[in-house]
Amino acid sequence: MAQKSLVNEAQETRLVIELIEMGARLQVLESETSLSRERLIKLYKEIRRESPPKGLLPFSTEWFTTWLPNIHGSLFANIHRYMTGHAGLSGIQATMQAYRLYREHHHEADADGEPVLAFTRAWTLVRFMDSGMLNLTPCTQCGGHFVTHTYDLHNSFVCGMCHMPSRAGKTRRARAAGIAAEAALQDAA
Numbered sequence: 001m002a003q004k005s006l007v008n009e010a011q012e013t014r015l016v017i018e019l020i021e022m023g024a025r026l027q028v029l030e031s032e033t034s035l036s037r038e039r040l041i042k043l044y045k046e047i048r049r050e051s052p053p054k055g056l057l058p059f060s061t062e063w064f065t066t067w068l069p070n071i072h073g074s075l076f077a078n079i080h081r082y083m084t085g086h087a088g089l090s091g092i093q094a095t096m097q098a099y100r101l102y103r104e105h106h107h108e109a110d111a112d113g114e115p116v117l118a119f120t121r122a123w124t125l126v127r128f129m130d131s132g133m134l135n136l137t138p139c140t141q142c143g144g145h146f147v148t149h150t151y152d153l154h155n156s157f158v159c160g161m162c163h164m165p166s167r168a169g170k171t172r173r174a175r176a177a178g179i180a181a182e183a184a185l186q187d188a189a
Contacts, residue, residue, distance in 0.1 A: 023119040026052040032092045058124050064147050067160045072117040074146040076102045
């Protein structure tokens with residue numbers, strides 16, 4: 001019977017705490033550590049003061065190829081590629097450090113106040129790239145590398161920043177206008 005190491009268990013517990021603080025879902029914790037599900041749930045409840053969210057993890061590569069998620073995912077993927085290639089990091093440590101750098105340089109959030117690229121999505125992106133479902137393709141106009149499907153044709157790939165969709169950013173402006181109008185109505189009342 002293999003004996004458990006208290007040091008290893010403490011290191012895994014510290015890793016779980018960091019992952020929970022970064023926004024990792026329970027399935028990520030289960031995949032990256034060997035702690036029991038019950039222990040992970042207890043840690044999650046203690047740290048976040050709520051039960052872990054239910055439901056499946058994101059499983060479609062399509063989310064990463066839409067305009068805004070592609071820009072954020074590409075930024076993260078390039079940081080992650082640098083971390084694994086030049087900083088000597090690998091595995092979950094590379095993902096965590098790349099996500100910290102992504103968040104440090106980008107504070108934009110969606111309507112719910114969540115970052116456009118949440119940690120669980122970033123972790124999923126790394127898994128999709130490691131499995132060969134997604135890769136980074138250079139834009140023929142700006143030379144930046146962007147997330148694309150591996151088996152799409154990329155001979156004349158132009159990124160979403162060089163060729164913005166006509167509706168890009170309009171939902172954000174409409175939301176901001178709606179919030180401003182609502183605030184004006186409340187001030188008038």
